[in-house]
Amino acid sequence: MTNSHRRLAFDLTVWAVSLCAGIVLIAHEAMADGHRYRADNARWKAECGSCHLAYPPQLLPAPAWRSIMAGLDKHFGTDASLDPAAAAEIGTFLQNNAGSSRRVGAQSLRITETAWFRHEHDEVPGAAWQRPSIKSAANCAACHRTAEEGDFRERNIRIPR
């Protein structure tokens, strides 16, 4: 093997290793996306986010979002009504980014009652939800410290005492 052949073999190896590492990284990122929600809309964030975290649209299927938007004047016990322009824009955003019924389960309008949510949180003891520092399962950011940015990854969870 000449020096130039050795050099070529070395270069090819470096390229091949980099390519594999790149693919692994991308695949890892794509899997992590299961707990990262990137869809964004300023009105959704401002309006939905004023009483609770602006829950990612992927957490409910489109028919559930339609029902929620149709009943905002009686929204889980409070009046959350919007002007028609805001309601239309937010409704479209939620529909366009909704989760699949198969993954989330379509039985409930409450994210915390979906099969998906229960499965994801099955290791959280029942009493933890009642802690004053958490108060409600609706309070994602109590434990998911980066929830405001749509980041629900395991590494950013701290359950307060």
Next chain:
Amino acid sequence: MRSIGLALGLLAVVPAFAGTPNGILEGYRAAGAATVSAPRGEQLFTSRHGSDWSCSSCHTGNPLARGRHATTGKDIAPLAPAANAERFTDPARVEKWFRRNCNDVLGRACSVQEKADVLAYLMSLR
């Protein structure tokens, strides 16, 4: 008919006074709240009106302090203008929240007089 007249009157008046708590209060005066009372506003703010919630359930009995949503636990910025300069500077936003929260607490819309009294109470806090 009277309430439609009032609403139209408000729509006509509010934009001209937009931007400050005083301007919004003047808008209410012009729309019929001739005598405004901060103590009456405080009374309205802290009473339950026969339901589960009062305004102070979320905004606390001290609207200069931060509040917390009674169901979701979400942090709420102070409501009194002296503690939060953003409050009562956008008439559309003010009407949206009066509409929703009066419905939650009183089970009906607030009158112009009631809104004026509550605003006067919040503006009186230092």
